[in-house]
Amino acid sequence: MKKYDILVIGSGGGTKLVTPPSKLGYKVAILEKDRLGGTCLNRGCIPSKMLIHPAEILAQAKDASKFQLGIPGPFSVDFKTLVERVSATVDADSDSIIPAYEKNPNIDFYPHEGRFVENKVVKVNGELITADRIFIAAGCRPSIPNIPGLAGTPYMTSREALRRTELPKRLLVIGGGYIGLELGFAYSAFGSKTTFIVRNRMLSHEDKDIVDGFEKAFSKREDVRLGTEVKKVDYKDGIFRLECKNPSETYILEGDALLVATGIKPNTDWLDLQHTDIQTDEKGYIKTNEYFETTADGVYALGDTIGRYFFRHSVNFEGEFLFNSLYVDKRRTPVEYPPVPHSVFTHPQVAAVGKTEQQLKEEGTEYISAINPYSSSATGMARLSEDQFVKILVSPKTRKVLGAHILGDEASNLIHLFILLMTMGGTLDDLLKMIYVHPALPEIARNAARKAREILSSS
Numbered sequence: 001m002k003k004y005d006i007l008v009i010g011s012g013g014g015t016k017l018v019t020p021p022s023k024l025g026y027k028v029a030i031l032e033k034d035r036l037g038g039t040c041l042n043r044g045c046i047p048s049k050m051l052i053h054p055a056e057i058l059a060q061a062k063d064a065s066k067f068q069l070g071i072p073g074p075f076s077v078d079f080k081t082l083v084e085r086v087s088a089t090v091d092a093d094s095d096s097i098i099p100a101y102e103k104n105p106n107i108d109f110y111p112h113e114g115r116f117v118e119n120k121v122v123k124v125n126g127e128l129i130t131a132d133r134i135f136i137a138a139g140c141r142p143s144i145p146n147i148p149g150l151a152g153t154p155y156m157t158s159r160e161a162l163r164r165t166e167l168p169k170r171l172l173v174i175g176g177g178y179i180g181l182e183l184g185f186a187y188s189a190f191g192s193k194t195t196f197i198v199r200n201r202m203l204s205h206e207d208k209d210i211v212d213g214f215e216k217a218f219s220k221r222e223d224v225r226l227g228t229e230v231k232k233v234d235y236k237d238g239i240f241r242l243e244c245k246n247p248s249e250t251y252i253l254e255g256d257a258l259l260v261a262t263g264i265k266p267n268t269d270w271l272d273l274q275h276t277d278i279q280t281d282e283k284g285y286i287k288t289n290e291y292f293e294t295t296a297d298g299v300y301a302l303g304d305t306i307g308r309y310f311f312r313h314s315v316n317f318e319g320e321f322l323f324n325s326l327y328v329d330k331r332r333t334p335v336e337y338p339p340v341p342h343s344v345f346t347h348p349q350v351a352a353v354g355k356t357e358q359q360l361k362e363e364g365t366e367y368i369s370a371i372n373p374y375s376s377s378a379t380g381m382a383r384l385s386e387d388q389f390v391k392i393l394v395s396p397k398t399r400k401v402l403g404a405h406i407l408g409d410e411a412s413n414l415i416h417l418f419i420l421l422m423t424m425g426g427t428l429d430d431l432l433k434m435i436y437v438h439p440a441l442p443e444i445a446r447n448a449a450r451k452a453r454e455i456l457s458s459s
């Protein structure tokens, strides 16, 4: 049986444990059943943001008249060429990984699925391999709800929606989370008449003020059906017919394409974990402790597959943490995550770091809340910002920011001020010490901090 120092299953964030240890002389095997680079590169963050950027340009152009600009419409997109460019870019990036691995004598790449036959033995393409340490970074895939009539229809998940080259006239989206909203927004901006069917509320994991604000802002531009369940799907002659039910009525929605974006499930069913001591929770996510150790000796797991965070930036952090603790410091170290931020790349954007107001209430943590609208600062005035704001939650005792929540232009960039502050353990006063460029976007965040200072000094 072939033996390695390191065996990695999954080439997304798992790659953090491939090239870096190989450079220190460790022999590494990497197994990938799909395209190298994982979800983010091939069917996630990167292609989606390459579509969302031009969609954002169109969304801005549609707003041009409010700035007394006569940018002539109708706006159009060469959707086929755009999608082909995006696909070619990510495919080239993925393809470039193989030659790099082939050149490296310490890396063996297995372009196959790996399945466990016992605790530390994996069968790949008929061959048994083992390693001192095995890292499982097997990721997740779309989870499809059990709606009568849906199975067998040509619905899209994010995977197909990112590669489709024909823009549908009418798009139906089921799901009000990250994927449904980001991809639905892009298709809508490109010209598909898009309807968002949302079982409860949009972005329900966000702070309640963000949920309220986002729903209000998004619904001004998009056809949004909140509190609506899809009871039945029918597909005939190229048309989807969805039976939709809300508390007051049942009706049919028609579309030429259907995007199902109702969450994800772990790929652990591809690993044959029943042959090992590796335990999973009731949803199939691998159980790990603070060292990313599974319940089998020498086997670690990270990323989406452990069900903690579902972002490329979080699995990158976890992979780098494991590499540093196990192969650089060579010390068994418990993980301490710095604040983990997130952003939803819609129009308007959403970004957050730290706790929501609801979480602080539930924990019984003391806080004050300060909200500053974009429109109250110079750059917000220039942008004619509506419905956009920065909200911060501050501890009256320590004056530390416990949570920051942004709805508005460039929220995914603006949030970094708070990520840095919270990571460094700074206070409101640190945020107010520095000189801000006038009139730049971060002044909006500073003004929220000033409001918090006022609230604290008057209480």
Ligand SMILES: Cc1cc2nc3c(=O)[nH]c(=O)nc-3n(C[C@H](O)[C@H](O)[C@H](O)COP(=O)(O)OP(=O)(O)OC[C@H]3O[C@@H](n4cnc5c(N)ncnc54)[C@H](O)[C@@H]3O)c2cc1C
Pocket (backbone or CB within 6 Å): 009, 010, 011, 012, 013, 014, 031, 032, 033, 034, 035, 037, 038, 039, 040, 041, 043, 044, 045, 046, 048, 049, 112, 113, 114, 115, 137, 138, 139, 140, 158, 179, 267, 270, 271, 302, 303, 304, 305, 309, 310, 311, 312, 313, 314, 315
């Ligand atoms: C449409 C979309 C947009 C997204 N946008 C963002 C974003 O903007 N920002 C962000 O931070 N996150 C985003 N995400 C989430 C992000 O892509 C994931 O959180 C991240 O890629 C998870 O990385 P991972 O390494 O845990 O798993 P993956 O990247 O999914 O890698 C796991 C790999 O393991 C392989 N594999 C599984 N089982 C086996 C096996 N038995 N043998 C061999 N190979 C196996 C799979 O083929 C897969 O390639 C997005 C996701 C989607 C779907």
Ligand SMILES: NC(=O)c1ccc[n+]([C@@H]2O[C@H](COP(=O)([O-])OP(=O)(O)OC[C@H]3O[C@@H](n4cnc5c(N)ncnc54)[C@H](O)[C@@H]3O)[C@@H](O)[C@H]2O)c1
Pocket (backbone or CB within 6 Å): 145, 146, 174, 175, 176, 177, 178, 179, 180, 182, 198, 199, 200, 201, 202, 203, 204, 230, 261, 262, 263, 264, 309, 310, 311, 342, 343, 344, 345
């Ligand atoms: N910008 C980003 O960082 C980004 C972008 C895309 C995806 N992602 C990651 O990918 C993951 C998956 O995204 P997603 O949008 O599929 O999941 P999600 O959990 O964000 O949203 C799922 C949505 O589907 C709804 N839903 C669930 N079951 C349903 C059912 N049976 N019928 C109708 N609606 C149902 C939920 O209420 C929710 O609105 C996310 O957890 C996220 O972390 C991140």
